Every structure is written in C-alpha cells, then in structure tokens.
Amino acid sequence: MAPTLVSSLKENKSKSGTALFSLLIILVLILAACGNSGNGSPTSTNKKHILTIGAHVGGDYTKSLSPYNPTLVNEGIQGMVYETLLFFNRNDGQVQNLLATDYKWSSDQKQLTFTTRENVKWSDGKDFSAADVAFTFNMLKQYPAADSKGLWSYLSTVTASDAKTVVLTFKNPNPPLLWYIGGQTFIVPEQIFKGVDPTKFDNANPVGTGPFKFAKFSPQLLTYTRNPGYWQADKVQVDELHYPAVKDNQTLQLKLMKGEIDWGSFFAPDLDKTYVQKDTQHNHYWMAPTDMFTLYVNLTKAPFNDVNVRQAISAAIDRGQLSKQAESGYVAPASPTGLILPNAKDYLDPAYQNVPSTADVAKAGQFLQSAGYAKGGDGIYAKNGKKLSFSIKVVSGWTDWETMAAVIKQNLKDAGIDASVDTIQDSAYFDARNNGNYDALIGGLFGGPTPFYLYDTHLNSVNLSPKGFNWGKWKDSQTDKFLQEYSSTVDPAKQKQAIMGLEKIYADKLPNIPLVNAASWYEYSTKNFTGWPSKDSPYAVGAAYSTPDNLMVILNLKPVA
Structure with missing residues (x-):
C-alpha cells in the first residue's frame, strides 16, 4: 500500500510563490502506519471511559511533545492538547470557531482580525489571551523551521491590540491563507515557549488549551487524561486516551479485527469481510x-x-x-x-x-x-x-x-x-x-x-x-x-x-x-463509544491522524451505557 499522499511529498519542502501546500499540514509518514490498537472497553471495576486510538505503526515511540517539531510530533499532541483558532471541515468546507469567536478581513483583504475566546485557560491554570496567539505567529517568524507552511512569506506583522484581538497584516491580499492561519496553526502558551526553539524544545510537560493533558510516556504507550478545566469540558465524555505503539500493519489489522481498538486509520483490502462481518452491529468504516x-x-x-x-x-x-x-x-x-x-x-x-x-x-x-x-x-x-x-x-x-x-x-x-x-x-x-x-x-x-x-x-x-x-x-x-x-x-x-x-x-x-x-482511511467501533463521523454525519474527517479533526471527534463521542 502506498503511504499517505503527504508522506510521498516529504522530500520536498518548498514554500515558493502563492501556493499554499495543503499537504504539509498532515503530519503522517506512512499510510499503513495510521492504525489503532488497545482496549477501550470499561469494566465493572473501572468506571473510566478509555478510548484506544491507533495512530502509530513502526515500533516503539520516540518522545516528541512539541507541536512544532518539524519531523515528528507524538500522536494526540495536536488537537487533543493544542488547539487552533478555527476548524475547517474538508468534507463540506464549513468553518467552526474554536479559540477564536470571530474573524474579519479588511476591505482590501490585507488585514485579518481575530477575536479570541474569553474565559479560556491553559492547562496550568493561567489565562489564555490574544497575546498567546500573536506570540505563536511571531515565534514562527523567529524560528523559520517551525513555519512549515511558509506563512511569513505572506505576513508582514502580527500584533495583539488588546487581550482578545489579534491583527495579522499581509504583504498582499490572500484570503485563502485563512485555512492555514486559523485552521492549521496550533496556538502555544507564551509563558512556556518564550525564549525556546519550538523545533528543538522537549516540552516535557505540555501545557495546552485542549480537552486532554499529556499524562504518561512510555515507548509502548502514550496516555492522556481529561482536562477538567477545558473550556468545552461539558462536551468531553472520554476520560483517557491511549495511543499504543504497534510494530507492524499486520499486527494492527489483527487487533482491529479482534475488537481490541476503538479507532483505527489504515488501509486493508476487503474490510467488509475481515472487519465489518466480524461484528456487523458495531464495526464500521468510512473512507472520506x-x-x-x-x-x-x-x-x-x-x-x-x-x-x-x-x-x-x-x-x-x-x-x-x-x-x-x-x-x-x-x-x-x-x-x-x-x-x-x-x-x-x-x-x-x-x-x-x-x-x-x-x-x-x-x-x-x-x-x-x-x-x-x-x-x-x-x-x-x-x-x-x-x-x-x-x-x-x-x-x-x-x-x-x-x-x-x-x-x-x-x-x-x-x-x-x-x-x-x-x-x-x-x-x-x-x-x-x-x-x-x-x-x-x-x-x-x-x-x-x-x-x-x-x-x-x-x-x-x-x-x-x-x-x-x-x-x-x-x-x-x-x-x-x-x-x-x-x-x-x-x-x-x-x-x-x-x-x-x-x-x-x-x-x-x-x-x-x-x-x-x-x-483518509478510517475504521471505528460503536461497541464502547457512539457519535463517530460517518458518511451520514460528515462533521469531520474520521482518520485518527487528521488534525484538528481528531478534536472534533472527541467532542462528539458518547460512551455506551
């Protein structure tokens, strides 16, 4: 099986002209590596609702917790811990507010103003503000290796005019940049990232605005726990995320067929026979x-x-x-x-x-x-x-x-x-x-x-x-x-x-x-959770490796009673 389209481009990192390079924003190396394993089933003695996600094939994890590491970002960091200003649904083009509550272009399309969401806190308890947004973009200017989408080829300045207003000024009109700026730039806290190179920073204790906190690293498993201070905490009904490492695609496929994982993302031929027919009530896939x-x-x-x-x-x-x-x-x-x-x-x-x-x-x-x-x-x-x-x-x-x-x-x-x-x-x-x-x-x-x-x-x-x-x-x-x-x-x-x-x-x-x-390859089980995106409910791309779509999925999942 061929790798994802993005991985087939990994040898080419140009930022020329006005082309915007949607491929650079999907941080996946191999299509077959996008799968899922583990056990998401709560037991009578464990009330936690644990979601097991397969998004890593290829052996043990290497610790990489900065959302701006240019070569490798651990699964879950983007979307589950760090959020974007907006969410763009690639299935229908609809835009939804996240850390921003509004955005507006100037009449000449050379200035973009965001209003940031109030009453949002970082997971260390400090207030989120427009200053963090401005800092994030200026950090990308200071460390060009982190600017994988080449935004500063088009930007002139980014400033926070007050605690909830960010103004981005462009060299030339370019409204399509909104997707990359609002929908693919993960906002980081100034108090943590100030003075460090985000492409090299180990970020041992990630602090984000997202629904989960990074809890534990091992070469075999990444664990995240629910962030009780999340600004949409009432929508999060998953208590823990488990991202197990799987050595190869065959192992991943076997675990999927055995029902040991909730959320998978990989290619396998004849899924109707090898997966769906194993449990027609619960096993599903949707290839958006x-x-x-x-x-x-x-x-x-x-x-x-x-x-x-x-x-x-x-x-x-x-x-x-x-x-x-x-x-x-x-x-x-x-x-x-x-x-x-x-x-x-x-x-x-x-x-x-x-x-x-x-x-x-x-x-x-x-x-x-x-x-x-x-x-x-x-x-x-x-x-x-x-x-x-x-x-x-x-x-x-x-x-x-x-x-x-x-x-x-x-x-x-x-x-x-x-x-x-x-x-x-x-x-x-x-x-x-x-x-x-x-x-x-x-x-x-x-x-x-x-x-x-x-x-x-x-x-x-x-x-x-x-x-x-x-x-x-x-x-x-x-x-x-x-x-x-x-x-x-x-x-x-x-x-x-x-x-x-x-x-x-x-x-x-x-x-x-x-x-x-x-x-975008995507398999899911409704045995432990419902609310998954599907052809009939295409609110996000379902692939576990798609960000920040993964955040939208989490906000819609409901544990089975």
Whole structure:
C-alpha cells in the first residue's frame, strides 16, 4: 500500500510563490502506519471511559511533545492538547470557531482580525489571551523551521491590540491563507515557549488549551487524561486516551479485527469481510475522499505536450476498474475536473456531472488521429514512424499504485498505446518527480476546504518543481489568472466563478490525468463509544491522524451505557 499522499511529498519542502501546500499540514509518514490498537472497553471495576486510538505503526515511540517539531510530533499532541483558532471541515468546507469567536478581513483583504475566546485557560491554570496567539505567529517568524507552511512569506506583522484581538497584516491580499492561519496553526502558551526553539524544545510537560493533558510516556504507550478545566469540558465524555505503539500493519489489522481498538486509520483490502462481518452491529468504516490520485505526464516534451494525446490517454483509462482493483472500491473514480467529489459538488459545472468513468477506446482513437497518429499492423499507434510508447514510474512496494499502473498499462494497450511500468525505489521516485525526469508517473493531488487549494498547489506556475509541487510543469496564464482572482476576494460568487473557470481548464486541457479519489482511511467501533463521523454525519474527517479533526471527534463521542 502506498503511504499517505503527504508522506510521498516529504522530500520536498518548498514554500515558493502563492501556493499554499495543503499537504504539509498532515503530519503522517506512512499510510499503513495510521492504525489503532488497545482496549477501550470499561469494566465493572473501572468506571473510566478509555478510548484506544491507533495512530502509530513502526515500533516503539520516540518522545516528541512539541507541536512544532518539524519531523515528528507524538500522536494526540495536536488537537487533543493544542488547539487552533478555527476548524475547517474538508468534507463540506464549513468553518467552526474554536479559540477564536470571530474573524474579519479588511476591505482590501490585507488585514485579518481575530477575536479570541474569553474565559479560556491553559492547562496550568493561567489565562489564555490574544497575546498567546500573536506570540505563536511571531515565534514562527523567529524560528523559520517551525513555519512549515511558509506563512511569513505572506505576513508582514502580527500584533495583539488588546487581550482578545489579534491583527495579522499581509504583504498582499490572500484570503485563502485563512485555512492555514486559523485552521492549521496550533496556538502555544507564551509563558512556556518564550525564549525556546519550538523545533528543538522537549516540552516535557505540555501545557495546552485542549480537552486532554499529556499524562504518561512510555515507548509502548502514550496516555492522556481529561482536562477538567477545558473550556468545552461539558462536551468531553472520554476520560483517557491511549495511543499504543504497534510494530507492524499486520499486527494492527489483527487487533482491529479482534475488537481490541476503538479507532483505527489504515488501509486493508476487503474490510467488509475481515472487519465489518466480524461484528456487523458495531464495526464500521468510512473512507472520506480528501485528495486525489493522478497520472502525471511530462508536459515539457512530446508526445505529452499535445493535448490530444493527453485526452486519448485519459479516455483509454477505466477508472472504475482502478477503484475496484487498486483501492478495493473504497474510493470513487476521479472527476475529470479535478474536483474532489462529493465534497466540492457545489462548485461542479453541470456539464461535467455525468461523465462516464469507463474506458472509451473509440474516443481515444479519435483523439490520436487528430494528433496525427495512425494505428500500425501491431495495433500500436505511431506518428512519423515513431510508436506511441512511454513508461510509467511507480514506487516499489506501494501496492495500490503498482496495481493502478498495471491496469493503466493494459487499458492503454487496448487503445493502441504502448506503456511500460518502471518500478523504482522511493528515493529515485522523488528525484524523478521533483526534477521532471520521467515520461509519466502516478502521484497525488492534495485537497483542502475548497477546490482552490488543489488547483493552486499543483497548477500555479509560481509553484513549478523542483522547488514546488507543480510536478507536471503546467504553466498557463489563464490558470494563474483564475487563481489570482480567487485569492484576491472573499466574495463567494466570485470565488465560485474562478473555480468553474479552473475546472474547465482542467477538463479540457488535462494538465494531469485524474485517476481516482484518495481517502483518509478510517475504521471505528460503536461497541464502547457512539457519535463517530460517518458518511451520514460528515462533521469531520474520521482518520485518527487528521488534525484538528481528531478534536472534533472527541467532542462528539458518547460512551455506551
């Protein structure tokens, strides 16, 4: 199984241009490592409601309790101990107040003012105030290694004008930064972090505003206890959190199937058989689509610089087959627009609502003929004596990607295109992807609360690789124009108009070739707790590694009597 989309980007930490890099905010190394183990069941002699969460696979824990450690943050620190100003639900784009009770942009969108929540205390009993918020952002300026989202590429100043007002001033208008500022920056107490480098600080006794206190570290288990002084204490009905370390994914899956964990987050094929059917009343999963898998083609060289060839490749691919064979049917075929559906359904142009996901060999042939290709006696299209032949790079051991590549190879052969699969080590893959040394490769597109974040991260010309994440080398003035129009306004109607312009460019010109949605893996049991997010109640992304979604889950859980 491939790692999470974020981990596949860990070799590239650019902060260039206006691209905002949603991928950098998910601190996960390996998709298969996102699981759960333990025993969350209260007993007759133990009244505590203990929630056991699997979010670590790979052996013993290394202690890392600062929320701004650039390489590793222990599970639960972000969300359970430290909170953000706002929560953004990536399932529907809705925004909810947390440590902030209000925010407002200036008329020129160059100043953002937050009103912070009153009567909030740090877990050491001291008052939380706007000064802590201003301190946190200025700390990121002082220690750039902690500023993983590159906020100070856009900020000019951050000040607290009074105890409950924080004012952020920007070099240029950029309202989409609100997600990163309000929804992904974890606020820390000035009295603890003043004068220390947050990327190196051991933070042995974390002090946060969140619903839990860090209680105990061992290489095998992280333990958190409920914070009685939490500002939403009435909503917290879990007494302890246990994050056990699990040595490998097989062990994690076995514990999940045995019912020894409450909350899991990992990929396993055929969960209906191996998990749900073990206890159909209590065992469930929901794979919320948050990102997308795509086929990058090298736009800087023939034949991929011809849109007809790109359209032919796209028409030849059976995305329904990819979903079933590579992703066990957990995710839907990708939209030709680059929108992650159904999350972004409100932005979808009706013209793209019912586009088939099956292969259309005849249509692929028409595109190739328009590009000047003719089918040879061997069934492969050629132009000027040169066959339409190329390789697709994938990482060895990322089994879903390997399966996708095999399916695509056969789909393309059926359409008269000769593709081969080049399976390589991850380091070679990162190098090829970042430097454009490939014909085609399978990769990811990273979503956010609105479609803007995916388009901006991967199609903005200021974000061209190797410094950025525009790995296909897409450079288009109209794309940049729409991105700029979206990012310079807070008017929803104007933003939607810009998005619809971008989806038409994506569908018509195919800067990359969408394959299937990518999910946040999530399994849960209702044996000990109810109130979990689900397809019918998508109030947060369910994956245990998704922050601050994990906080929202905790606030909704109810122990079973």
